[in-house]
Amino acid sequence: MVGFTLVEKIIRKHTESSDEEIYPGNIVWVNLDLVTARDYAGPQVIDLFEKYYLGSETFDNKKIIFTPDCYPYGNDPKHAIDQEKLRVFAKKHDIQLTDLGSGIGSHLLFKRGLSLPGDIVIGADSHYNLLGALGILGQGAGDLMLAFAVKTGKYWIKIPETVKVELKGDYKWPTTVKDLALYVLKQLHEYGITGCSVEFHGEIISRLSIEERVTLCSLITEASGSIGFVAPDQITAEYYKQFNIEIDSISADDDANYSSKIMIDIQDLGLYLACPPHPHNVKPIEDVIGTEINSIVIGSCTNGTTLDFQQAARILKNQKVHPNVRLGLVPATREDFVSLNADGTMTTILEAGGNFFGAGCSTCAKGQYGLTGGKTTVSITTGNRNTQGKIGPGDVYLASPVVAAVAAIEGKIAIPIKEYE
Amino acid sequence: MGDEQLSEEKINGQVKLVKVDDIDTDQIFHQSLLTIHDPEEIKPHIFGNLPGYQSFGKENNENKIMVVGKNFGKGSTRQQAVTGFLAHKIKAIIGESFGPIYYSNAVNAGLLLIEAPGILEFKMDDNDNLEIDLVNAQISNENTGISMKCNLIPKPVLDIMRAGGLLELGKESNF
Numbered sequence: 001m002v003g004f005t006l007v008e009k010i011i012r013k014h015t016e017s018s019d020e021e022i023y024p025g026n027i028v029w030v031n032l033d034l035v036t037a038r039d040y041a042g043p044q045v046i047d048l049f050e051k052y053y054l055g056s057e058t059f060d061n062k063k064i065i066f067t068p069d070c071y072p073y074g075n076d077p078k079h080a081i082d083q084e085k086l087r088v089f090a091k092k093h094d095i096q097l098t099d100l101g102s103g104i105g106s107h108l109l110f111k112r113g114l115s116l117p118g119d120i121v122i123g124a125d126s127h128y129n130l131l132g133a134l135g136i137l138g139q140g141a142g143d144l145m146l147a148f149a150v151k152t153g154k155y156w157i158k159i160p161e162t163v164k165v166e167l168k169g170d171y172k173w174p175t176t177v178k179d180l181a182l183y184v185l186k187q188l189h190e191y192g193i194t195g196c197s198v199e200f201h202g203e204i205i206s207r208l209s210i211e212e213r214v215t216l217c218s219l220i221t222e223a224s225g226s227i228g229f230v231a232p233d234q235i236t237a238e239y240y241k242q243f244n245i246e247i248d249s250i251s252a253d254d255d256a257n258y259s260s261k262i263m264i265d266i267q268d269l270g271l272y273l274a275c276p277p278h279p280h281n282v283k284p285i286e287d288v289i290g291t292e293i294n295s296i297v298i299g300s301c302t303n304g305t306t307l308d309f310q311q312a313a314r315i316l317k318n319q320k321v322h323p324n325v326r327l328g329l330v331p332a333t334r335e336d337f338v339s340l341n342a343d344g345t346m347t348t349i350l351e352a353g354g355n356f357f358g359a360g361c362s363t364c365a366k367g368q369y370g371l372t373g374g375k376t377t378v379s380i381t382t383g384n385r386n387t388q389g390k391i392g393p394g395d396v397y398l399a400s401p402v403v404a405a406v407a408a409i410e411g412k413i414a415i416p417i418k419e420y421e
Numbered sequence: 422m423g424d425e426q427l428s429e430e431k432i433n434g435q436v437k438l439v440k441v442d443d444i445d446t447d448q449i450f451h452q453s454l455l456t457i458h459d460p461e462e463i464k465p466h467i468f469g470n471l472p473g474y475q476s477f478g479k480e481n482n483e484n485k486i487m488v489v490g491k492n493f494g495k496g497s498t499r500q501q502a503v504t505g506f507l508a509h510k511i512k513a514i515i516g517e518s519f520g521p522i523y524y525s526n527a528v529n530a531g532l533l534l535i536e537a538p539g540i541l542e543f544k545m546d547d548n549d550n551l552e553i554d555l556v557n558a559q560i561s562n563e564n565t566g567i568s569m570k571c572n573l574i575p576k577p578v579l580d581i582m583r584a585g586g587l588l589e590l591g592k593e594s595n596f
Contacts, residue, residue: 027575041498044458052588078456126498126522142500142526148587152596156577158521194492195521224495226521369453387496389470390447 003253005162006229007197010137010250014120024161024259032063033119035149038105039068040366041124041142043082046089048147058093059153065114066090066097067105067123069360071367079367103333103359104301110134110210111335113243117232118250122146122155126221127301127384133213134239135232135250140221160197160226161259162252163188167202169267174416176311177212178303178382178400180204181219182272186282187264188223196259198228199252204266205230210239211305218302218384222279271415273380274398277388285403291413292324293380293397295372296404298354299330299362300383306331306339308382308401313348315405315416321353322411326373329354330362354408363391372396380404380413432533432553434486434512436545439474444489445496446523450505457501460508467505483510486551490516490541494523503527513553515540515560515571528578529587535560537571555579 004012008022014030015021021028037045049056058064066086071079083100090097098108106128109115117135122128124146131138139157141149149155165188171180188198198220208216213230220228230236231251240247271285298304298312309329321327329349331337337359340346346356363372364385370392372379377394382404386396397413406416448471450463457463465478487506493516494502503526506514513533517540527534535553537543537560545551550563553571561568584590 027577029577040455041500044500048588052591076456124498126496140498140522142498142503142522142529144500144529144587145525148529148591151591154596156525156581158524158575160521194495194518195524224492224520366452366455387445387447390452 002257003255005197005256005258006135006199006231006250006252007137007160007162007227009252010118010120011157011159013118022159024159027156027158030120030155030157032122032149032153032155034063034065034109034115034121035146035153036065036067036105036109036121036123037086037146038066038070038124039079039083039086040070041146042066042068043085044143045124045146045150046085048143049150052147053151056151058095058150061093061095063153064095064150065105066095067102067108068100069102069104070365071360075367075371101334101358101360103331103335104304104361106130106138106301107304107332109136111333113240113245116240116245117236117247120155122149127218129220129227130214130218130301132220132227132229133210133217134236135229137227139227158195160195162197162199162256163193164199164201164258164261166261166263167200167204168263168265170204171266171269174402175269175271176400176402177208177215179269179272180266181216181302182274182282182398183266183269184216184264185219185223185274185280188225189280191262193223193225195224195226197226200228200230206233206235209307210235211307214305215302219279222384271400271403273403273413274386276386276395276397279384279386279398285413285415288397288413289415291378291397293378293407293412294324295326295377295379296408297328297330297363297372297379297381297383298401298404299328299332300364300381301332301361302384303382303401304330304332304336304362306336309336309340309345309349310343312401312405313345315402316352316354316408317348319352319409321408324411325408327354327408328357330357331359334359380407430554430556432486432513432555434484434551436547436549436551437482437485437487437511438545438547439468439487439489440541441471442490443492443495444471446494446499446502447496449494449502450499452497455499455501460504463501463505464508467509484512486553487511487514488516488540488545489514491518493519495520498522498526500526500530503530503532507532515553517541528581531582531586533582535571535574537569539569543567543569
């Protein structure tokens, strides 16, 4: 009997299918721990539910959360009406709603202890798989799947193959986990992990905080992977203690059936950017030094945490944003906002000339297209998508908060120098 | 929703080639249009952001079998990227591989996706007549007489499509 990988273990705990049916490529039904919807797709989920299941109750209103996060207050009255629809349905069915300004749904699930390692949760967000950073099987789903799930609590999943990725070596400041994530994205995209689950291993993992693990796992979608996992460990267990939650240990079996095992050497990793027109078009910073930048956004589910803003502030302290640059900042959650306010990070960034916006998604979400500027605007975001025409009509680079902050000061892509510290 | 053809074991249709790898959901249906949900309004925008295929939305490809490259539909969760092909009455999409979320969105809506590694090397031209044998997992080009194997369609997927889509299945008592 061959053992199971982490994703197979989680699926096995949630299905009536037998162990013989748990193998890559097979499709099984699973029972969900949590179903979420947001102001993108959520209104359609509600419309579908009311069209197909009018008069029905949800499968369990305590296992559903609505998390409008795409655009606080919208730039279009249509968004406001969509958001209102969530509130009305939530009230009718007594469903929890984290309203505008609370933050990105995927982040709230771990920031508020709403989802636990080993859980299966779905939402209308292709980066829900960043929850793999905590050993949660998070998956993005379309409105049909979500409407069905709201009614039945069930979800079908194609069991992914698992690729074991060993990260070998270590890096140091000003390289941060975003550079690691971009470098890993480039390698995994070239290798080909379409539909695969990835398990990250290596000594470096045990030194990454939850926030850093989230950044790492958030780019698996851009390599067309199903999910990237960090198996719950001491750091995960400590994290959940703030909610007085003892987590169950869950990990792959020693004899688990991996479709492949690869090693990525990250020793002395440098700085990297994803260049237009694809997230996987990752290049070392040396290749693009001097590129003029005029719009910068630090935020998103990839790099919108307290740690990300602290790293940006380390660069921006006692500096001024270049006059040709607009620097926008969008914390992932209200909890991050509170932390940034408490430790002075916000003041540092505001004094440098940064401009804070309400907590939630940024640039890649519905309703935000073109907000960075027009055709002549070249942007850096700390997000996860730079596909041509996704953020706005101009070129978009993806980078770490450190690289973004340096560009904000210089007005161009530049290597961080000592004086910033 | 649903497709009467799926009560049959074989599907026939003319080929519509879109031989491009890594077509993402923004190229299929751009995010600036996301407030549009009516299938007929989605229809003309399909591939509006895919160089070389921008006219697809205005063409008539009814009852055709579309053939795409690897990793089709990567990117966002948007259902419109599936709805648009149903509105165009595309019978099935054969691809080297599909983005995982796209695959599930399509199955749920009753759009048949066929994974066929090697399909891009399979000799065929636009408007050739293809036959897909669902039971034996075989694709045949009736113009050339050549056949190839495709991946077997999982039974739960066929069940969902025979129910007329996932939401119809949700009405059944055992769910």
